[in-house]
Amino acid sequence: MGVKDSLLTEEMMDTIIANAFEWIVVVNHEGNIIYMNDSYCEFIGVDNKEVIGKHVTEVIENTRMHEVVKAGKEELADLQYIKGNYMIANRVPIFNKNGEVIGAYGTVIFRDTSEWDKMNSHVKSMLGRIRNYLQEYEQQTGVKYTLEDIIGNSKLIKLLKDKVKQIAASDVSILIRGESGTGKELFAHSIHQLSNRSQMPFIKLNCAAIPEHLLESELFGYEEGAFTGAKKGGKKGKFMLADGGTLFLDEIGDMSLPMQIKLLRALQEGEVEPVGAIKPIQVNVRVIAATNRPLEKMMEEKRFRDDLYYRIHVIPFQIPSLRERTEDISLLVEHFIQKICKRTGRRITSVTEDALDVLSRYRWPGNIRELENVIQAAVHLSTGEKLTVEVLPDYMRDSYSIPIGSKSLKETLEDAEKQAIIQTLEKYQNDKLVTAKQLGISKSSLYEKLKKHKIQ
Numbered sequence: 463m464g465v466k467d468s469l470l471t472e473e474m475m476d477t478i479i480a481n482a483f484e485w486i487v488v489v490n491h492e493g494n495i496i497y498m499n500d501s502y503c504e505f506i507g508v509d510n511k512e513v514i515g516k517h518v519t520e521v522i523e524n525t526r527m528h529e530v531v532k533a534g535k536e537e538l539a540d541l542q543y544i545k546g547n548y549m550i551a552n553r554v555p556i557f558n559k560n561g562e563v564i565g566a567y568g569t570v571i572f573r574d575t576s577e578w579d580k581m582n583s584h585v586k587s588m589l590g591r592i593r594n595y596l597q598e599y600e601q602q603t604g605v606k607y608t609l610e611d612i613i614g615n616s617k618l619i620k621l622l623k624d625k626v627k628q629i630a631a632s633d634v635s636i637l638i639r640g641e642s643g644t645g646k647e648l649f650a651h652s653i654h655q656l657s658n659r660s661q662m663p664f665i666k667l668n669c670a671a672i673p674e675h676l677l678e679s680e681l682f683g684y685e686e687g688a689f690t691g692a693k694k695g696g697k698k699g700k701f702m703l704a705d706g707g708t709l710f711l712d713e714i715g716d717m718s719l720p721m722q723i724k725l726l727r728a729l730q731e732g733e734v735e736p737v738g739a740i741k742p743i744q745v746n747v748r749v750i751a752a753t754n755r756p757l758e759k760m761m762e763e764k765r766f767r768d769d770l771y772y773r774i775h776v777i778p779f780q781i782p783s784l785r786e787r788t789e790d791i792s793l794l795v796e797h798f799i800q801k802i803c804k805r806t807g808r809r810i811t812s813v814t815e816d817a818l819d820v821l822s823r824y825r826w827p828g829n830i831r832e833l834e835n836v837i838q839a840a841v842h843l844s845t846g847e848k849l850t851v852e853v854l855p856d857y858m859r860d861s862y863s864i865p866i867g868s869k870s871l872k873e874t875l876e877d878a879e880k881q882a883i884i885q886t887l888e889k890y891q892n893d894k895l896v897t898a899k900q901l902g903i904s905k906s907s908l909y910e911k912l913k914k915h916k917i918q
């Protein structure tokens with residue numbers, strides 16, 4: 463056999479690549495596919511001849527091959543979510559002799575789906591077990607959040623976090639006030655977690671979610687046979703479940719007056735009387751209450767008892783609304799993008815400046831809960847690497863609220879002018895004449911303003 467016979471032929475190369483253990487894709491400098499091996503095509507469900515020439519993003523979910531040719535930087539052992547599974551991807555740029563990127567090749571480990579399935583279910587079962595352990599811990603103590611879970615760098619949030627550290631150990635009642643979705647429950651968990659009761663249960667009861675006639679037995683429990691339909695052996699109330707720990711009474715302003723009296727008695731005497739019981743039971747519970755209701759006004763109207771108010775209002779704790787701390791928005795947006803991407807396997811790295819601008823101007827009546835929901839929907843609607851204005855809800859793009867305190871009047875007016883022009887242009891499909899007419903200005907004045915605001 464001569465030396466020539468032992469050289470690697472093109473045919474041999476083709477066979478090796480086609481049957482390689484990994485899935486392989488090769489793109490040119492524009493990110494268009496020039497080769498994709500059979501097994502990869504088969505897994506994705508595409509024809510290997512039809513994919514040639516297509517942009518890689520049209521064929522492969524969550525791919526970054528086009529980014530690799532752009533940046534000329536390799537990405538090794540990256541997790542990529544394809545067709546409901548996590549894959550391990552390597553992406554390597556290809557350079558010519560002058561050091562210019564002429565394309566890139568990508569390999570994905572786990573060519574064989576049955577092998578992948580095995581590995582995947584193993585990973586999923588491990589993750590499931592870890593989740594179970596965490597849940598068990600959570601169930602034992604009820605603690606879901608700590609101070610680290612409260613995202614925010616604003617002065618107001620920093621002050622509140624410091625306050626949590628100061629008051630956590632004091633063991634007195636705390637009344638948390640704040641609009642819906644501002645994080646009242648998060649703070650209640652954090653206070654408990656930093657208190658001396660942290661190894662004991664954290665029990666939550668939403669007073670507004672329980673029908674009036676059931677609230678008493680939910681809070682204090684009942685004895686066997688206390689009423690028709692009562693469970694055998696009776697039922698422990700939240701007070702007893704929280705014994706030694708913390709009871710978080712959410713929406714306390716929604717409690718009826720008769721229940722307020724019973725609650726006050728339990729707090730003052732440190733004992734509860736289950737429905738149908740003959741003697742009271744001693745409990746040691748710290749109460750953290752929360753509400754969004756104007757309790758002071760309700761006291762004037764005799765809808766909230768003064769004595770209960772003073773009993774729970776030992777340390778007031780006011781959480782600011784999101785519009786009072788807009789400087790936290792970018793951090794929160796980043797946090798929710800990461801959280802949602804981790805859960806769904808999407809890869810979105812950030813948010814465009816324009817989108818952040820819209821998010822910062824919106825009034826957020828539903829506060830952080832609303833922000834999280836908006837980001838969740840936007841992540842699902844996004845096709846690119848960044849969240850853009852287009853994936854935000856229409857009502858948000860159309861609304862314009864004044865960013866009090868952060869801008870001068872001149873800047874605010876300029877922003878309003880820019881917004882008015884952008885939105886009118888959008889509405890009239892970029893027709894400058896109609897836009898100028900609608901805004902009541904001349905066409906030349908519109909062009910001047912477009913230039914000034916760098917629109918288009």
Ligand SMILES: Nc1ncnc2c1ncn2[C@@H]1O[C@H](COP(=O)(O)OP(=O)(O)OP(=O)(O)O)[C@@H](O)[C@H]1O
Binds near residue numbers: 612643648831834
């Ligand atoms: N500072 C924060 N950082 C991160 N997530 C937050 C923050 N504040 C609130 N959230 C999230 O917002 C959502 C609402 O929070 P939470 O339930 O604590 O609000 P709430 O004030 O108790 O609302 P409600 O009055 O409606 O019960 C939760 O999903 C929570 O994880």
